[in-house]
Amino acid sequence: MHRSEIETRTIEIGAAGSSVIEGLAVVYNSKANIAGLFIERFAPGSLTTSIRSRDVLALMAHDSGRVLGRTSSGTLRLTDTSRGLAFELDPATDTPDGAAAIGLVGRADLKGVSPGFYVLKEEWDDNGPVPLRTIIQAELLEISIVGMPAYEDTTAALRSLDAHRKAGNQNAALERIRRRAEAMHRMRGI
Numbered sequence: 238m239h240r241s242e243i244e245t246r247t248i249e250i251g252a253a254g255s256s257v258i259e260g261l262a263v264v265y266n267s268k269a270n271i272a273g274l275f276i277e278r279f280a281p282g283s284l285t286t287s288i289r290s291r292d293v294l295a296l297m298a299h300d301s302g303r304v305l306g307r308t309s310s311g312t313l314r315l316t317d318t319s320r321g322l323a324f325e326l327d328p329a330t331d332t333p334d335g336a337a338a339i340g341l342v343g344r345a346d347l348k349g350v351s352p353g354f355y356v357l358k359e360e361w362d363d364n365g366p367v368p369l370r371t372i373i374q375a376e377l378l379e380i381s382i383v384g385m386p387a388y389e390d391t392t393a394a395l396r397s398l399d400a401h402r403k404a405g406n407q408n409a410a411l412e413r414i415r416r417r418a419e420a421m422h423r424m425r426g427i
Contacts (some may be wrong), residue, residue, distance in 0.1 A: 240355045243378065256330050256339050257396035259320075262350050262380045264321040266308045268369075275368040280374070284322050287377045288315045294379040295326045299353055303334045305382065313380075324350075324380060338382050341397050349383040374383075 265281040287293075288308070295313045297303035305328040306312030316323040328335035341347040359372040 238378070240357065241363060243353055243355060254333075256328065256329065258326040258338065258342055258382070258395050259324060260350065261318075261321040262315070262324045262352050267321070270367075271370075271387065275370050276365075277370045277372065279321070279372045280289040281319065282317065283372050283375050284377050285317045287354075287375060288317060288322070291378075292377070293377050295324075295328075296353075296379050296381040297338060298383050299333050299351065299379070299381045301379075305329075305338055315377075322352075322377075339395065342382065346371045347382050347384050349385055349387075351383045352377055353381065405416070 263279050263284065267282070268276050268278050269350050271277045292307055292309040293313060293315060294301070294304055294305060295306040306326045308315060312327045312329075314325040327337075328338045330336055330339060338347070354375040354377050356372055356375050358372075360371045360373060362369040362371070
């Protein structure tokens with residue numbers, strides 16, 4: 238497959254109240270006007286292969302020196318859904334960039350996530366007043382927290398405190414079950 242130049246797109250981010258940033262980095266079939274030159278959309282599943290096969294970074298403003306997380310370390314989690322590419326990001330709260338990302342997203346000063354990608358397969362429809370580009374397959378390199386989103390109907394936010402507490406309660410319940418099972422095994426000499 239032929240690689241094209243790296244391209245970037247952005248989305249809207251809202252605010253809530255924890256240190257986990259989550260949302261949709263790409264909404265399938267959502268249209269965005271790209272610099273007035275063409276309309277673009279990602280086809281469902283266009284990133285599926287890529288997110289399974291490569292280490293994707295989360296950055297501040299496409300700056301590779303400002304890493305917020307990555308899939309190989311588990312601090313960035315990507316899930317291909319029927320609606321689009323969902324993400325969860327755990328920026329380090331003890332680093333300047335991590336704290337800035339959490340603070341600026343929380344205040345809604347930063348309202349975008351922009352994917353950086355190579356297009357591997359695309360289709361063009363020139364029948365309308367503006368050409369329509371459909372990305373069939375792309376190689377996702379990174380997603381970035383940015384201030385100017387291109388895909389306006391896509392949202393992301395800080396995870397709510399209630400959701401954070403619920404996840405913590407579920408983890409605590411699983412830990413209790415694990416400890417109970419280990420105690421039963423010890424009693425049986427396993």
